[in-house]
Structures are given as structure tokens and as C-alpha cells.
Amino acid sequence: MRRLPPVLIEDGCSRELLSLIRTILAACKEISFRVGQGALSGVLGSTLDENIQGETQKKLDVLSNQLLKDILLESGYVKAIASEEEDYTVAGNPDAEYIVAFDPLDGSSNTDINSLVGTIFSIMRAPKDSDPADERIFMQPGHQQVAAGYVLYGPCTTLALTIGKGTRIFTLDKTHGSFMLTQEFAKIPEDTKEFAINASNQRHWQPAMQNYVNDLLAGDTGPRGKNFNMRWIAAMVGDVHRVLCRGGLFTYPADTKDPNKPFKLRLLYEANPMALLVEQAGGMAHTGDARILDIDPQEIHQRVSVILGSKNEVEACLAYHK
Numbered sequence: 001m002r003r004l005p006p007v008l009i010e011d012g013c014s015r016e017l018l019s020l021i022r023t024i025l026a027a028c029k030e031i032s033f034r035v036g037q038g039a040l041s042g043v044l045g046s047t048l049d050e051n052i053q054g055e056t057q058k059k060l061d062v063l064s065n066q067l068l069k070d071i072l073l074e075s076g077y078v079k080a081i082a083s084e085e086e087d088y089t090v091a092g093n094p095d096a097e098y099i100v101a102f103d104p105l106d107g108s109s110n111t112d113i114n115s116l117v118g119t120i121f122s123i124m125r126a127p128k129d130s131d132p133a134d135e136r137i138f139m140q141p142g143h144q145q146v147a148a149g150y151v152l153y154g155p156c157t158t159l160a161l162t163i164g165k166g167t168r169i170f171t172l173d174k175t176h177g178s179f180m181l182t183q184e185f186a187k188i189p190e191d192t193k194e195f196a197i198n199a200s201n202q203r204h205w206q207p208a209m210q211n212y213v214n215d216l217l218a219g220d221t222g223p224r225g226k227n228f229n230m231r232w233i234a235a236m237v238g239d240v241h242r243v244l245c246r247g248g249l250f251t252y253p254a255d256t257k258d259p260n261k262p263f264k265l266r267l268l269y270e271a272n273p274m275a276l277l278v279e280q281a282g283g284m285a286h287t288g289d290a291r292i293l294d295i296d297p298q299e300i301h302q303r304v305s306v307i308l309g310s311k312n313e314v315e316a317c318l319a320y321h322k
């Protein structure tokens with residue numbers, strides 16, 4: 001079984017990018033350890049703080065953010081970072097080539113119930129001669145990502161990673177602390193009978209999504225002519241991992257529950273990296289109006305609607321949006 005560094009070097013990954021990815025993974029190994037310790041780690045439960053998006057921060061959100069932020073800034077490999085848990089971008093080494101956006105802990109509502117959580121990251125090139133303190137350096141469409149990945153802290157710790165040459169899956173060997181290649185190229189089946197959506201929001205969805213889901217639920221008695229199963233992990237990282245492993249459609253569509261917040265998932269550190277991983281595995285990632293990777297971001301915590309997964313099923317869903 002092969003370790004991560006030689007695999008990436010064979011793919012043409014530069015030494016600098018490899019070092020940056022390994023730096024992120026060093027923090028993720030520490031997060032994996034803390035998550036695995038559960039209540040023994042002393043970091044379950046909530047803080048009294050909220051992030052800039054008005055969400056209560058879990059202790060593990062704060063800890064994971066601190067671990068990633070410290071190691072990245074100390075490494076000298078990043079010009080700036082953007083995080084779900086940081087109000088603004090944070091400047092790093094002015095001479096560094098890369099910038100990183102990350103969701104330090106995705107699925108934080110799962111922390112206290114021993115369920116799936118993960119870290120999502122997106123690496124882009126910093127524009128030449130740019131100011132590390134200028135957050136506009138992050139305003140790049142997702143197709144410009146040079147690498148994207150997530151680490152899923154589940155029964156085992158799994159890394160999905162792409163540097164734009166397919167999506168590979170690695171498993172953390174906890175006996176010696178290395179990520180080992182366990183799936184050469186993830187390939188999302190084009191067809192599926194499985195979908196993932198938070199159905200409690202149904203009455204707040206737009207008509208296109210209402211109609212699509214109604215037809216899925218009608219099963220073999222409806223226009224789709226087949227029965228569908230449903231899953232919801234409440235952590236995008238867990239739902240996308242299932243899609244990478246066996247296909248499916250995952251969506252967090254626009255809704256009218258809170259008129260000030262029509263979308264839930266964040267573009268820079270949730271939708272974009274997942275979209276690259278999914279496309280590199282042969283799937284599709286769309287908002288309903290546009291390919292996710294073609295969106296020009298306007299701000300670091302921007303939110304978007306997300307429909308991703310098995311190509312033919314995403315297309316079937318998009319047909320309702322035309």
C-alpha cells in the first residue's frame with residue numbers, strides 16, 4: 001500500500017504544494033485524535049461564542065480552527081487563510097505561493113453524539129504580488145483550485161484528495177500516523193437510487209425542488225418509475241463521502257425559512273472543494289442555475305445552493321429547474 005507523498009509526487013504535485021498539504025494533514029491528525037478521545041478530550045459541548053455567521057461555536061470548532069490556523073501560519077507555506085470560524089481572512093507569509101480556505105469542523109452538531117464530522121479544505125494560488133491582508137485574493141472561481149480535500153473523522157479517518165487529476169481516497173493508519181492510498185480513483189456511478197436532503201425544510205423550498213423531491217418520493221408509481229432511498233448525516237462531509245463511495249444525490253437547496261439566509265452551505269470552504277472532488281470523480285456539482293466551480297465569489301463567507309453527485313441524477317434534478 002502506498003503512502004500519500006510518493007503518490008502526489010507521481011501526479012506532478014510540486015514540493016511546495018505537497019508540503020502545504022502535509023501541513024494541513026498534520027493538523028487533521030491531531031483533530032482526529034481529539035475527536036477520537038470523545039468526552040475524554042474535554043472538548044465536547046458548546047462555547048458561549050458565536051461566529052460571524054451567527055452560529056454558536058462548539059468547543060471542537062474552536063479547537064480545530066486554532067490547530068489549523070497555527071500550523072498553517074507557522075509553516076510559512078500560506079499567504080493567507082480563510083476559515084468558517086474566522087470573521088476575516090488572516091494574513092500569512094507575504095512570499096508564499098498559496099492561500100487556503102477551510103471549514104475546520106464540518107457537521108459540528110454531530111460532535112456530542114459520536115457521529116460523523118470532518119475538515120474540508122481548498123487550496124488556491126495567491127495572485128502574484130498580492131497583499132496577504134487583502135481578502136480579495138480569495139475571490140477566485142472554484143475551477144482555479146489547485147487542490148481540495150476533506151478528512152472525515154469516522155470509525156476510521158479517511159482523506160479524499162484531488163490535485164485536479166482524479167479523486168483519491170486515503171485512510172489514516174493510526175499505528176504509524178500515515179495516510180495510505182486505499183482507493184486509486186473514486187468513480188461516482190452515473191445513476192443512483194439514493195438522495196440526501198433535509199426534508200424538514202420541504203415547505204420552504206422553491207417549486208422546482210418541491211416537484212423533484214415529490215417525484216422521487218412517488219417511487220415506481222411516479223414519473224421516475226423507480227424507488228429511491230434517502231439518507232441524511234447532517235454533515236456534508238459524511239454525505240459527500242457516501243456519494244464518492246457509492247453514488248447518490250446530495251442537495252442543500254435554497255429555502256425561504258430565513259429570508260436573510262436563503263442558502264446554508266458556504267462557497268469557499270464547503271461547496272467549492274466538494275464540487276472539485278465530485279467532478280474529479282466523474283460527478284456533477286451545480287447550484288440549479290450554474291456550475292458551482294464557475295461562480296465568482298463576492299465575499300469569503302458567501303453561501304450557495306448545492307446539488308451534487310451522480311451525473312444523471314443531478315441532470316434529472318436540474319431539468320426541474322429549467
Ligand SMILES: O=P(O)(O)OC[C@H]1O[C@](O)(COP(=O)(O)O)[C@@H](O)[C@@H]1O
Nearest residue numbers: 103105106107108198234235236237
Ligand atoms: O442542520 P441541517 O439542516 O441538518 O444542516 C446540515 C448541514 O449543515 C452543515 O453541518 C454545516 O456545516 P458546519 O457544521 O461546518 O457549520 C453541513 O455540513 C450539513 O450538510
Ligand SMILES: [Mg+2]
Nearest residue numbers: 103105106107
Ligand atoms: Mg460545514
Ligand SMILES: [Mg+2]
Nearest residue numbers: 084103105106
Ligand atoms: Mg464547520
